[in-house]
Structures are given as C-alpha cells and as structure tokens.
Amino acid sequence: MTEQSGTRNPVPGEGHSLDPASTTTVSDASLDKFARIFEASAKRWEVIVYPSLLMFIILAAYGFYLIYSMTSDVHRVTEQMDTIVHSMVVVSDNMVRVTDNMSSMTANMNSITNEMVHVGRNFDEGIDIAARMDLKFAAMLPIAHRMQYDMDLITKRMLNVTGPMNFMTDMMPMGK
Numbered sequence: 001m002t003e004q005s006g007t008r009n010p011v012p013g014e015g016h017s018l019d020p021a022s023t024t025t026v027s028d029a030s031l032d033k034f035a036r037i038f039e040a041s042a043k044r045w046e047v048i049v050y051p052s053l054l055m056f057i058i059l060a061a062y063g064f065y066l067i068y069s070m071t072s073d074v075h076r077v078t079e080q081m082d083t084i085v086h087s088m089v090v091v092s093d094n095m096v097r098v099t100d101n102m103s104s105m106t107a108n109m110n111s112i113t114n115e116m117v118h119v120g121r122n123f124d125e126g127i128d129i130a131a132r133m134d135l136k137f138a139a140m141l142p143i144a145h146r147m148q149y150d151m152d153l154i155t156k157r158m159l160n161v162t163g164p165m166n167f168m169t170d171m172m173p174m175g176k
Helices: 028-169
Strands: none
Touching: none
16 A cells, blocks of 8 residues: 555554554454354355265266276277287188189189080080981881891791701701
8 A cells, every 4th residue: 555644554573553543343243144144155055065076076986987997898899809800810811712712613614614515516416416326227227127027037937947857856966
C-alpha cells in the first residue's frame, strides 16, 4: 500500500501497537455462523468426494485388471502366432511341392491326352480292321458250311466203305 498520511504500516517482526481503528473485531456469533456454514459445506463435499474417491479406486483397480489380462492375452496371442508362423512356413514349403507336383501332373495329363488321341486313331483303325475281318469271315462262312457238308459226305461214305470191310479186319495182321 502506498503511504498517504505519512504513517507506516506495521511490518511483521517489528513491534506494533494495537490501533483500535485499524483492527476489526469479529464477534463470536459470526465466527460460530462461519463454522456452521463451513461444516455444512464440508459435509456436502464429504458426500460427493468420498464416494467419488472410492469409485475412482475401484475403477483404477478394474483398469489395472483389464490391462493385466489384456497383456496376458496378447502374450498368449503372440505365442500362438509363433506356432502359426511356423505352420505357415511348412505350408508354404508344401505348396511349392504341390505346385511342382501339379506341373508334373499337367505334363503327364498332356502326355496321356496325346496317347489317347493316338489310341483313338488306332482304335478307329482297329474297328476298320475288325469290320474288314467281319466281311472276310462273312465271305468264308459259306465256304466253311460247304466244307462241313463235304466232311459229312466223306464220313457217310467212309461208313459205307468200312461196313463191307469189317470181315477183312479180322484177317489183317494189324486188325483190332
């Protein structure tokens, strides 16, 4: 504060006198009223702050639990990912082999296809040969029937000849 009247404000530590005009007196009633208001205000704050503090502690503990369980879950996931990565490497190697085998199978199938075309042509030729053979056999069939007829005639004639010669078989050295 500035000095206007030439009087100095008391400095702490220096001796000062109690000036009745400069000091204000606080009555006991107003102090009692202030204490009651302060206590009521403090009780209102206690009703808000203590449950809030309790809820904060509960939420902090639950947050710690969630973070702890999440880190353990992430640890398990990373362990499983290591297994999956190893399996994927094996699958990748097997896929290379499968690709090679599929290429080999494709080449073999192309070869089989070419052979089947060749077999098909040969089969068609075989069918043509069989058809010609069928015609040849059809042409030979009357000749075979004629031969059978002639053999039957020869057999009958042989029987006709052997009948009268039966008496001679007894006389022959090689007979019977």
